[in-house]
Amino acid sequence: GRPCFWLSIHKRESTKARCFEYADSEVHQLLEHLKAIGMGVVIASRCSSEEVEVALCIIDICYRKKGGTDMNLTVSFSGRKGGNCDRIAKYISAEDDLVxxxxxxxxxxxxxxxxxxxxxxxxxRGDGIYSFFDKLSTVDRIFYIVPMYCGNPSALYFILNERCQDYFLHNESRYKEIVEKLYIIGVYGSSEDSPDFLDFFARQYDFPNPGKHILGLERHRYHQKMGDFLLEVEDVRARLDAFTGRQQT
Ligand SMILES: Cc1cc2nc3c(=O)[nH]c(=O)nc-3n(C[C@H](O)[C@H](O)[C@H](O)COP(=O)(O)O)c2cc1C
Structure with missing residues (x-):
């Protein structure tokens, strides 16, 4: 069977972030070890229920990272189910990634x-957006798949964008770290018709190297109609693989 560990956190820290900050070297060592072996079962002992909750949260993240492999979080901002953005989100995600x-x-x-x-x-705050932002800090890379609606990013993108104010006003120190691991894939008709679409993201996040963080996928480049799907094109898949570092399967 898979290995079983006892984890005990003695300090009474109430949040995951504080727990990471104050976790003693023993816990750090254990987490490293768990990561290295692709952890199986973990049991928390001699902890308060709050500590157990925090420990399990950390363990969940370590477990998802499967012993050192990256865990990514991908978000589709399309209003329709099963369209280009949803398909691309699934395509670039590994089995244990969050979509x-x-x-x-x-x-x-x-x-x-x-x-x-x-x-x-x-x-x-209770509607899911705040906890969504909390998750961004726990993953290695974030991919936003954003469709163009009426010449701009979709309204769902702007809703998230505005709602982030509550989060970053209270978690200012996380902003830089989150932007550094943020990657955006814009889905639209053509850069000829909409030359500013991708620039919008570059300006918004002030990426030092926009080419590394932003990929545009244009339907017109592949002579696609509205009913076609970008992922059917080999060049699109190749560009997504190169952009995300995804391994060909
Ligand atoms: C309300 C709406 C407005 C749109 N406006 C544009 C547009 O201005 N330019 C464009 O190239 N495509 C536009 N589109 C097409 C979408 O960008 C396209 O369908 C894209 O594939 C959407 O992502 P999805 O396939 O995941 O739904 C629009 C689609 C909708 C629903």
């Missing part, structure tokens, strides 16, 4: 509030 469809997470826009985020907590 989200923004239309399923939350469509609560920055509306109907009193700007509580600026001085306290967003009134919609």
């Amino acid at each position: 989200f469809f923004m239309r399923e997470i939350s469509t609560q826009p920055c509306a109907g509030c009193d700007y509580e985020c600026m001085s306290g907590r967003c009134r919609y």
Whole structure:
């Protein structure tokens, strides 16, 4: 069978981030070991229930990383199910990666509030967006697959974008680290018709090397109609493999 470990965290830290910060060398060593062997079962002992919860959260992340392999998180910002963005999201993701469809997470826009985020907590914190942002810090790379709607990124993208204000006003130190591992794939008609589409992302995140972080996939380049799918084109798959570092299967 797979190895079984006892994990004990003695410090009473209440959040995952604090736990990482204060975890003693013994715990660090253990986590390294767990990563190296592709951990099986872990049992937490002599911990408060809060500590167990934190430990399990860390373990879950280590487990998903499967002993050192990257874990990515991919988000489709398309309004339709099973279209180009969803297909691309699935194509670039490995089995244990996280794949989200923004239309399923939350469509609560920055509306109907009193700007509580600026001085306290967003009134919609419980709707899934805040915990979505929390996940971004735990993964190695983030891929946003964004379709063009009416000359711009889709509304689902802007909803997330605006809702991030509550998160980063309270977690400012995470912004830089998250942007560094953010990659964007824009799906649209043509750069000739919409020369500014990709520049929008470059400006928004101020990527030092936009070519490394942004890939544009244009339907017109492959003479595709609305009913066609970009992934049917070998060149598209090759460009996605090169952009993401995905291994050909
Ligand atoms: C409301 C709406 C507006 C769109 N506007 C544009 C546009 O301005 N330019 C463009 O090239 N494609 C436009 N499209 C087409 C989408 O970019 C295209 O369908 C893309 O493949 C969407 O991603 P999906 O296949 O994952 O749904 C639009 C689609 C919708 C639904």
